[in-house]
Amino acid sequence: MSARPWSVPPCRATIVVAGVVASAAACTPIQRAPEATASGPRPGGWLDAVTAARVARNPPLPPVPPDPTNRWADDAAAAHLGHLLFFDVGLSATQTVNCATCHAPAYGFSDRRALAVGVGTGTRHSMTVLNAAHQRWFTWDGRADTLWSQATQPFESPAEMATPRATVLAHVLEDPELLEAWTRAFGGPPAVATRNEVDASFAQLGKAIAAYERRLVTGPSAYDRWWTRRAAGDPRADEELTDDQRRGLALFFGKANCFQCHHGPNFSDGEFHMLGLPEPDGGPPRDPGRYAVIDRVRTDPMNAAGPHSDDPRGPIAQVSASLARSPDRWGEFRTPSLRNVAETPPYMHAGQFASLEDVVRFYSTLDGAVALDHHRESVLVRLDLTARERRDLVAFLGALTGTAPPMPWGDAPERRRPAPDPDARNPGH
Ligand code: HEC
Numbered sequence: 001m002s003a004r005p006w007s008v009p010p011c012r013a014t015i016v017v018a019g020v021v022a023s024a025a026a027c028t029p030i031q032r033a034p035e036a037t038a039s040g041p042r043p044g045g046w047l048d049a050v051t052a053a054r055v056a057r058n059p060p061l062p063p064v065p066p067d068p069t070n071r072w073a074d075d076a077a078a079a080h081l082g083h084l085l086f087f088d089v090g091l092s093a094t095q096t097v098n099c100a101t102c103h104a105p106a107y108g109f110s111d112r113r114a115l116a117v118g119v120g121t122g123t124r125h126s127m128t129v130l131n132a133a134h135q136r137w138f139t140w141d142g143r144a145d146t147l148w149s150q151a152t153q154p155f156e157s158p159a160e161m162a163t164p165r166a167t168v169l170a171h172v173l174e175d176p177e178l179l180e181a182w183t184r185a186f187g188g189p190p191a192v193a194t195r196n197e198v199d200a201s202f203a204q205l206g207k208a209i210a211a212y213e214r215r216l217v218t219g220p221s222a223y224d225r226w227w228t229r230r231a232a233g234d235p236r237a238d239e240e241l242t243d244d245q246r247r248g249l250a251l252f253f254g255k256a257n258c259f260q261c262h263h264g265p266n267f268s269d270g271e272f273h274m275l276g277l278p279e280p281d282g283g284p285p286r287d288p289g290r291y292a293v294i295d296r297v298r299t300d301p302m303n304a305a306g307p308h309s310d311d312p313r314g315p316i317a318q319v320s321a322s323l324a325r326s327p328d329r330w331g332e333f334r335t336p337s338l339r340n341v342a343e344t345p346p347y348m349h350a351g352q353f354a355s356l357e358d359v360v361r362f363y364s365t366l367d368g369a370v371a372l373d374h375h376r377e378s379v380l381v382r383l384d385l386t387a388r389e390r391r392d393l394v395a396f397l398g399a400l401t402g403t404a405p406p407m408p409w410g411d412a413p414e415r416r417r418p419a420p421d422p423d424a425r426n427p428g429h
Pocket residue numbers: 086097098099100101102103116117118119122124125126127128129132135137138139140141150151152154155159160161209213
């Protein structure tokens with residue numbers, strides 16, 4: 001098994017050693033590119049040596065890293081169960097919402113809305129689930145340290161599915177196809193006799209969904225084909241990209257500085273940054289982001305260090321157990337992946353921007369950006385890009401769209417019988 005693409009100890013963080021608490025232990029190590037990419041695209045022509053060295057850190061996606069906290073992570077029977085659960089509306093209070101309501105295959109596993117709408121309306125934009133298994137922290141503020149613990153959260157969230165865990169498990173016990181899939185994955189029906197059993201079964205349900213989500217990875221994009229051919233010395237590699245995309249690439253890894261945060265195979269450093277984005281109503285930032293969840297991640301019974309983890313003393317658990325809240329995490333959000341980003345407008349944690357043009361205009365002008373005190377990222381400087389340069393950057397982002405996840409995972413599962421008609425269960429109809 002290969003090592004995870006990140007390592008401990010974390011970068012700017014200081015870990016609790018021998019009871020001595022240090023501050024700001026909330027950050028994640030920068031993702032290391034896998035060794036195989038030491039070479040990467042060869043410089044020459046329009047690609048200078050400095051840019052080529054940076055591009056080498058953004059190789060095609062490797063296989064998803066192992067997740068030792070989930071012993072079913074790569075289990076096919078668990079992934080099949082997770083596939084059924086992801087698309088089952090019976091697990092929500094209204095019998096109308098499933099994970100795919102906000103993570104729809106047709107919309108790049110997002111939903112085209114600025115703010116998520118489930119049983120209620122949320123305060124954040126639905127992020128794509130595509131390639132999420134490559135991340136280190138999950139959701140915009142990173143309030144989950146594993147993919148399986150994230151998967152348990154939407155059920156009980158009032159704005160999302162609003163269903164207590166015991167009710168979710170009761171639905172599994174009542175649905176013959178779910179129960180059969182569960183039994184095949186876990187060797188018996190979900191245990192629900194005590195509160196501890198309910199929690200343990202709920203964690204298993206999260207692990208099955210995570211096993212499914214680990215299959216939601218995208219295939220090669222034009223950028224990846226270019227990267228691979230150019231790394232192999234193919235003299236015609238450049239034909240994979242248009243002229244606009246090549247100029248956009250040079251900007252992305254050059255004077256526009258995007259690679260500073262969007263680096264690694266998933267175009268994300270896995271870190272949290274404050275861009276000072278205005279709220280959707282134009283006012284100054286009100287969402288505390290990373291700052292508000294650090295204590296929650298550290299104490300969450302569903303975290304990597306908790307009783308339901310399969311690796312409670314491993315590296316992920318150690319980092320979570322040592323997180324410390326520090327005021328300079330206020331307003332920070334996780335760097336999103338840019339893979340398949342053209343498929344998932346609108347953009348940013350509250351859907352602030354309708355299009356990639358708007359995102360690039362923001363980075364160019366920093367219009368509306370709010371510098372709170374002194375700590376807005378010093379790396380973000382006004383780029384003052386020309387209209388042509390902005391178009392080129394957007395064109396480059398379009399070259400990051402890879403093929404959809406393989407079937408059957410990439411779409412709703414075939415159910416043995418039609419999913420229950422939501423209206424039929426609603427006495428009001
Ligand atoms: C009502 C819409 C809604 C529903 C239903 C929903 N999600 Fe989400 N999802 C979101 C939003 C919004 C976020 C970002 C949350 C945040 O940052 O606060 C998110 C984030 C995520 C992420 C994090 C991706 C990343 O890169 O970190 C994953 C994974 C995910 N959801 C999976 C699921 C699963 C599994 C289900 C069903 C059990 C589900 N979601 C149900 C809206 C929804």
